[in-house]
Amino acid sequence: MARSRCRTRPLRVVPCLGALALPVSWPVAAQQDTNEAAADQVHNLREVTVVAPTPLPGFTIERQAFAGNAQTATDGDLERVKAPNLSAFLAETMTGVVVNDAQGNPFAQDILYRGYRLSPTLGSAQGLSLYLDGVRQNAALGDVIHWAAIPEAALSTITLVPGSNPLYGLNTLGGALALQTKSGETHPGVEADLSVGSYGRARLDVSAGQRLGDGWHAYVAGTGWREDGWRDRSDSDLGNLFFKLGRSTSGTQWHVSVLGSNSRLTGNGLTPDSLYAADRRAIYTAPDETRSRSLQVALNGAHQFNAQDQLQLTLYLRQTRTHANSGDISNDYLDTALGCQGHAGSAECEADDAPANAVLNSATVRETSYGASMQWSHDGDTHRFALGAALDMNRSRYTQTTQQASFDDARNTVADAGAPVLTQAALDGRDSTIGLFATDTMRLLDGTFLTLAARWNQGRRHTLLSLPTQSDESFTYSRLNPSLGLTHRLLERLVVFGSASQGTRMPTAIELGCADPANACQLPTGLQADPFLRQVVTRTLEFGGRWQPADATEVTLALYRSDNRDDIVFQRSPVSPLGYFSNFPKTRNQGVEFGLRQRLGRLTLRAGYSYTQASYQAQGTLQTPFAAPVMVQPGTRLAGIPLHSFKLGADWRATAALSVGGDLLVSSSRPVAGNEDGALSAPNAQTPGLSDTGGYLLLNLRASWQFLPRWQVYGRIDNVFDRRYATYGQAGYNLFPGGALLQPGAAVPVERFVAPGAPRLFLVGVRYEWDGR
Incomplete structure (x- = not known):
């Protein structure tokens, strides 16, 4: 049960007289008669909604002045929905957000918003940025996100900022996700949540906040999670711990936070249709395990010089170590199988003479990141503006090794005894990024606002590659990204807006190290010399x-x-x-977002529809594992992005203690990677088509009962109708038709590999909550 708190939120502020830390008088004061009596002003107070236009906390503008479709959620929403994790919550509640489960793990999913990706997979094109208390969380080497390191038990607010907002820095092509954490000042008390579910899933969230006197406050939150997994050989576990200590006085607020995480995630990836049809739990090859550890220390401070001027400062240090093991088909064996098609029995295609059929790949990434951000903001009667600067420094060390192996009857990769462990790639990368930004929101007329903003970024990428070739190269990228927004109150309760913005994404070290057509690599397990790639510019x-x-x-x-x-x-x-990676001249993401919220007494309804057309906008070719490349034309759709997405949610408070609710999720089909032009066709009538993954409809239900003032029990059922569905597809050669390794000389079938969605899942839990105010 969500607690009613009088506190500041990035998107929504519920005013409590004398308790607001943020000024909310502008531009509301312009709408009030200055001759009204003080008592009338108190009675006429209304809810004021504000938006944070920059990542650093503390600077806001009224929502009616923000020229974009920003979406928000609070810790109360997280508690109400009972979603298994943050990515599932975003997919259920945020319009335009869909999930791509290509890795096959609930804490290794891709989040797509407006067709742009936020992914934990090294080598994925990242088009969204993520901030936690003003600290950028996109990792140094590949701009990836480690979902296991997000302190979900400590989250207070979630804000999804749309568009190429330059103030949110690099990778903000389609939008930015800004997370704020709780503190002992805003959330005193104790919360504990224990849940168990299908396939050995169990989770414990515990948090406690306390006001210590004289402005001091402390907060701690921890999460432990594990599961056996619904697919074969897919057990995983993780834990994270978050601590915050701070102090608030009349003019100064500061806090220090420490965040540590440790995870072991199994991601069994895509499965060919023939295996999936025979066994829903089947995987292609094993193992596929990633272990990660991270530690982040951050300092946030703010000083109020007067009623209008404030200075914010953020410092951080983060260290991350990731080690991944994967068992894969040997490239030499695949090449032999392809070359021997139709030549069974020939001398060069004898099974005994075939190369090793498997390889055990290991990759280790060590990253150290640190930086500082500073922002001065001014809250005036006509202008609300901010000036700021940000500096991020990163060092990344990447090592990839490989060992000859073979597959057993269960498609497990077993290293060959005595086979040497060979280092295939070794990289030491250093990069730095400087950003200078400014924004000004001007009240032109009563209800009309103009926002001008710009950010200049300069980034330097320096890579020392010792294997497989020797290279020492540096690239520098710089860009000034502007934005303009206009909002107007057309009617008393109708606000219209328009904006134009520009954002950029600099190539990562992984992309630069795999950009030579003459020296292809296997991601994320190989690197070459660093040909130049241009930065992505999105308008x-x-x-x-x-x-x-x-x-x-x-x-x-x-x-x-x-x-x-x-x-x-x-x-x-x-x-x-x-x-290898290369630049493509032009792509386009366009669409429509529609949202509706309606309260009908004890019933609350939410609906969201998004139309997302992500397409290539130039003629070109995309290389594939097949003989013929994909030929794209203007209008050819990008793989993995549904055209239509619809969400319908309902919550009914049946009694003061009993609540029931549910969410309906509908997605249209998604084009298959490697067959974007539809040139490939299914080899026979029994094989599913190779063009798309097919649409799906899912129903999730939940209920909770507050059986004592501080105690609640709840339950949740995901995929009530146990639908079979896929969130991503890719065309490829299947070397395990029927589950057995294909021998040289036989025809190598082309199949659709899919990311299968989870079956029906049950979850029950108990929650304790004590408000320590």
């Missing part, structure tokens, strides 16, 4: 409105178009699973 136009015809009703609508110049794509080699 976004967005128009929309917010309409609140009554206090219980809110309707939002947004139309957007984002053009990506020099987009970076992965070209797969025609003779093996190797490949």
Whole structure:
């Protein structure tokens, strides 16, 4: 049960007289008669909604002045939905957000918003940024996200900022996700949540906050999670711990936070259709395990000089170590199988003379990141502006080794006794990024606001590659990204807005180290010399409105178009699973977002629809493992992104203690990677098509009972109808038709490999909550 608290939130502020830390008088004061009596002003106080236009906490503007379709959620929403983790919560509640489960693990999913990706997979094109208390969480080497390191038990607010907002820095092509954590000042008391579910899933969240007197406050939160997994050989576990200590005085607030995490995640990836049809739990090859450890220390401070001027400061240090093991088909064996098709019995295609069929790949990444951000903000009657600077420094060390192996009857990779462990790639990368930014929101007329903003970024990438070739190269990227936004209150409860913005993404060390067509690599397990790649530049136009015809009703609508110049794509080699990165002249993401919230007494309804058309906008070719490349034309859709997505949620408070609810999730089909042009066809009528993954409909249900003032029991069922569905597909050669290794000389079938969605899952839990105010 969500507690009613009078506290500041990044997107929503519920005013409590005398308790607000943020000024909310502008521009509300312009709408009030200055001659009203003080008592009348108190009675006329209304809820004021604000938006954080920059990642650093403390600077806000009123929502009616924000030119975009920002979405928000609070810790109360997280508690109500009872989603198994943050990515599932975003997929259920945020319009335009869908999940790609290509890794097959609930804590290793890709989040896609407006067709842009936020992924834990090294080598994935990252088009979204993520901030935790003003600290950028995109990792140094590949801009990836470690979901296991996010302190979900400590989250207070979640804000999804749309578009190519330059103030949120690099990778903000489609949007930014800003997370804020709790503190002992805002969340005193104790919370404990224990749940168990299907396939050995268990989770414990515990947190405690305390006001210590004289402005001091402390907060601690921890999460432990494990599961056997619904697929074969897919057990995983993780834990993280978050601690925050701070002090608030009349003019100064500061806190220090420490965040540590440790995880072991199994991600069994894609499965060919023939194996999936025979056994829903089947995996292709094993093992596929990633172990990660991270530690982050951050300092956030703010000083109020006067009623209008404030200075914010953020410092951080983060260290991460990741080690991944994967068993894969040997490139030499695949090349032999392809070359021997139709030549069974020939001398060069004898099974005894075939090369080793498997290889055990290991990759280790060590990263150290540190940086500082500073922002001065001014809250005036006509102007609300901020000036700031950010510096991020990173060092990344990457090592990849390989060992000859073979597959057993269960497709487990077993290292060959005596086979040497060979180092295939070794990289030492250093990069630094400087950002200078400014924004000003001006009140032109009563209800009309103009926002001008810009950020200049300069990044330097220095890579020392010792294996497989020797190279020492540096690249420098710089760009000034502007934005302009206009909002106007057309009617008393109708606000319309429009904006134009530009964002950039610099190539990562992984992309730069795998950009030579003559020296293809296998990601994330190989690197070469560093050919130049241009940075991605995205320009976004967005128009929309917010309409609140009554206090219980809110309707939002947004139309957007984002053009990506020099987009970076992965070209797969025609003779093996190797490949390389290259720039593609132009791609486009455009669409519509529609949201509705309605309260009907004890019933709350939420609906969201998104139309996302992500397509190539130039003629070109995409290399694939097959003989013929994919031929793309303007309008050819990008793989893995559904055209339509619909969400319908309902919560009914049956009694003061009993609540029931559910969410309906609908997704249209998604194009299959490697067959974007539809040139490949299924080899026979019994084989599913190779063009898309097919759409799906899922129903999730939940219920909770507050049987004592501090105690609650709850339950949740995901995928109630136990639908079979897939969130991603890729065309490829299947060397295990029927589950047995294909021998040289036989035809190598082409199949659709899919990321299977989870079956019906049950979850029950008990929650204790004590408000320590």
